[in-house]
Amino acid sequence: xxxxLDGYSPEEIAVNFPGLSLDKIYATITYYLHNxxxxxxxxxRLIAWREACxxxxxxxxxxxxxxxxxxxxxxxxKEQLQN
Numbered sequence: 880x881x882x883x884l885d886g887y888s889p890e891e892i893a894v895n896f897p898g899l900s901l902d903k904i905y906a907t908i909t910y911y912l913h914n915x916x917x918x919x920x921x922x923x924r925l926i927a928w929r930e931a932c933x934x935x936x937x938x939x940x941x942x943x944x945x946x947x948x949x950x951x952x953x954x955x956x957k958e959q960l961q962n
């Protein structure tokens with residue numbers, strides 16, 4: 880819906896999403912226009928959920944793999960600064 884709400888025409892949306900037919904694009908826009916309050920509420924909940932998951936991930940302890948990669952990157956950077 881972002882493309883539509885940003886002013887793209889259905890034809891322009893079809894160019895950006897070649898796997899979607901114009902019929903499906905028009906159907907989606909029609910559904911949105913008839914149910915915009917419900918769709919907007921759903922999208923708001925989805926955005927809030929994704930942000931909460933991201934914040935939880937940021938606060939969590941990194942995996943051993945991530946720790947090792949960070950160690951390697953720090954070592955490489957240290958070696959580059961010494962040269």
